[in-house]
Amino acid sequence: MDDLEIITSKDALADEMASIAAELDTENAPKLDDGVVEHGGRKYMRLANGGLQLVENIRPQSLLQDQVVRKLIAEAKALSGKVQTFRDHALDEVETFVDVLNERYGAKRGGEKGNVSLVTVDQTMKVERSIGEFIDFGPELESARALFNECVQEWGEFAKAELVSMVNRGFQLSKGKVNRSALLGLLQVQSEDQRWKDAQLALQEAIVVVARKAYPRFYEKDARGKWVAISIDLASGAAS
Structure with missing residues (x-):
């Protein structure tokens, strides 16, 4: 296709997964839980029912979907933390300004905002x-x-x-x-x-x-x- 190629082959999916993994390995990427559990020298992923499935037996498109979701969730958590930090910073800045005004006019600090x-x-x-x-x-x-x-x-x-x-x-x-x-x-x-x-x-x-x-x-x-x-x-x- 001209603008969007649908990934169908196993090799193409594997390449796409490797590309996402490489992106996740960048220095500034948020920490990601890949969902893989190692047991007896083999790699498994936990299923919704609590059981374990060998990674090699999971469909490549399912593995790709899993990595995309985990990547976005990790980034969303990091962004959520930044928004919370900014919110607290903004409120601190406003409160500092109010304290400056209170000091200037001799008003009592503290109390209900x-x-x-x-x-x-x-x-x-x-x-x-x-x-x-x-x-x-x-x-x-x-x-x-x-x-x-x-x-x-x-x-x-x-x-x-x-x-x-x-x-x-x-x-x-x-x-x-x-x-x-x-x-x-x-x-x-x-x-x-x-x-x-x-x-x-x-x-x-x-x-x-x-x-x-x-x-x-x-x-x-x-x-x-x-x-x-x-x-x-x-x-x-x-x-x-």
């Missing part, structure tokens, strides 16, 4: 530290559910359909779960009914922050002056 946005002088690049909260709900949630349901049932046809849907989606206790987004949405709905206000209070007091995590985010302005995120995400493709 918050969202921070840093921009360049020309306002074309921005780094943000965003704090994500992971929440759960305490036993007050059951009281909130009872009061919300009491309101929408009594309001009957006067209750908006989307409001009833939000209450139903928020409290899926029969399935052993809740919809956090729908529940938090209920806190934004205003009503003069005291039971509704009590339900919102119970819901607020049911919220428990179980973890907080900081994330760095990076932006540049495009030709139209709109902030565009710099992606560090394989699913999103290359950074724009």
